[in-house]
Structures are given as C-alpha cells and as structure tokens.
Amino acid sequence: MAKTKKLTIVIPAYNEGTVIGGVIDKLLKDLKSDGLEDAAVVVINDGSKDNTADEVKKRSKVVLINHILNSGAGAAIRTGLGYARDTGADYAVTMDADGQHDSQDMARVLKELMKDKSDIVIGSRLINAEGMPWYRVLLNKGGGLFTFILFGIYVGDSQSGLRGFNKKALQKITFHSNNYTYNSELMWRIKQNGLEVKEIPVKAIYSEYSLSKGQTNWEVVHIVRELLKYRFLEFFNG
Amino acid sequence: MDKYVLLFILNAPFVIFGYLKTVMLYRTKNTDRLTFVLRFAFWTLILLVLVFSHNIYNYLYDHGLTDSTPLSLPDVVLATGVMLAFSLCVRLYSKVDAMDKRLSDLHEKLSVNNSEDS
8 A cells, every 4th residue: 555645534423432442442453554554543522521532632643633512423524524635635534433334444445545446435334234223224225315316316325434535535525514414415515526436345333332323213304304405505596 | 557567577586686696606617507407497487477477377267276366466565575585585594504604614623723633
C-alpha cells in the first residue's frame, strides 16, 4: 500500500465509553500490522455524557474532536470528513464506534478505494446478510428503496456506516443532515456530483450492545419526514 | 372586471417568479436537467389552471363533479391568499434551513479548533 497517501479514519461516537477503547485498540493494532500506522484516527465525540472522551484520551495517536453539543451521527461524520479534507487526506474511511465493523473490513474498503476505480466504497452488510436480524435487513433495504424513490440512486446498503472516500469525493460532497438522515442525503449528493460508488461485502458484528444502538423504528418516521422536506425545499429553491 | 381575469392577474406574478427562479437555477448550474423539467412542468400546470380556471369550473359543473357557485370575489382573495401563504412558507422554511446549516458549520469549526491530539 502506498505509504505516501494520507489516510484518515473517522469514528463518530456518542456514549460509547464501554466499547470505544477496545475498538480503537484493535484498529490501531490492525493498522500497524497493515503498515498503515501513519493513518490518522479521528474520534468525534458527539457530546457524550459518559466517559467516551476519557477512554479516547488514554490512547495515543488518536485525534479527539469534542462536539460541544450533541448533534447527531450525520453532524459527527460531517465534522470528521471536514477534518480529513482540511488536513489534506487522500482517503477517509468512516466506521462505527460500537464495534459493529471489523477493522479488517475497513482495510478491504481502503484497498478497494486505492484501486482508483471508485470515488466511494461502501461496506455492504446486505450482500451477505447472514447473522443480521431480519428487522435490520428490512429496515436497511427499506432505506435503500426509499432513497431510490426519492433521489433516483440505488445502493444496496445505503445505511452502512463503513464507507471510504477518496480526495475527489471529500472535496465534492457536502450534506446538511445532522441525524441518521445523512445516510440517504449522502447518496443523493453522490448522485448529484456524479461520483462512482462501489459496494463490497462486509460482515457486521452484532452484539447485544450494538443492537441497542443505531436507528430505531420510530426514527425512521423522522428520517422520512426530513428527506421529504429536503426534496421539497430543493425543488423550489435549488 | 371578470373574476377569473382578476384571479389570473393577482396570481400570475407568482408563476412568473417561479419560472424566473427555475431558469436562473438551471443557468447557474444549481439544478440538474430533470429537476429543471419537473419545476417547469409544475409552474406550467399552475399557469394552465389559472388560464383555464373558468373552463375547468364549467367542465366540473357540467359533469356533476361540483355544485358550487361560480367564482366570487372572496374566492379570488382566498385563492391568492393561499398562493401567498405558500410562497411565504417556502421562504421562511428556506431561511430557517439556511440558518440551521450555518449554525452546524459554526459548531463544527469550533469543535475542530478545540480538538485534542493524544
């Protein structure tokens, strides 16, 4: 892997104090074994009320960005990608803080991105959804379908948190959603900017803890309302 | 003056403004071709309804789809008021949305400036 390329790994975290330490330790270990120890690991602590920030501070080689206010997953990702762009990263990969993603899969996303055939690589949990609860499969597929109906872009796992962006994508993409709505808005912006997307299969590690996090069914109602609002406003205002 | 003509005169500015904005957004490359076509079709539909509102009323009345009386002056005021309220709603919504975006940007910049390297 080209060492001259600058990589930033973005991890949004909200009240993940019990697991984030383990996630970072494993990630740093895997990065070292892959020869990527120069990668910048950036944790965006989205106004957590627990010891998330303290756990991150204990680890070396990690940048901690503290959101003053709890703003949502979308805002945390936007801050992280903005940081990657402003610090001149060639590639940025986002991954969840709840231990749902294997850092080996992160490396695979990066490897695919480095082939320079796609601007964005998405780690899809739905290509091989074995082990994923049926309601999560339904929720994610529904999200993908709704994104297609509203924005005309179909991505199998549009709600996946494991995504890789190259420099072009980092420069071009801006989204405004603060909560989980950003997943669908991101796909819309990808389409608007004519960026190339590729999905590769990844496995999702579901634990009781990770299942308790993420989007709830009620949040879907809010997401749908937000997306309709964006579509409506953009229709009249551009 | 014929009430239908009055309805057209009072509401035509909204449609003209809609057309102008549609063209402006497309020319400044702030919108794609499909959205441009959809916006254009939307304002054309409104324009057609305004131009042929009397014919539409006659058609509906003749086919038993409405038994309301022909357009009155309060109806014209009401229809124009709805258009005005809709325009104001969109403008206000857009302004709130723009402010929300600016606040988010400010929050992010402040957070990044206060970031800690360990």
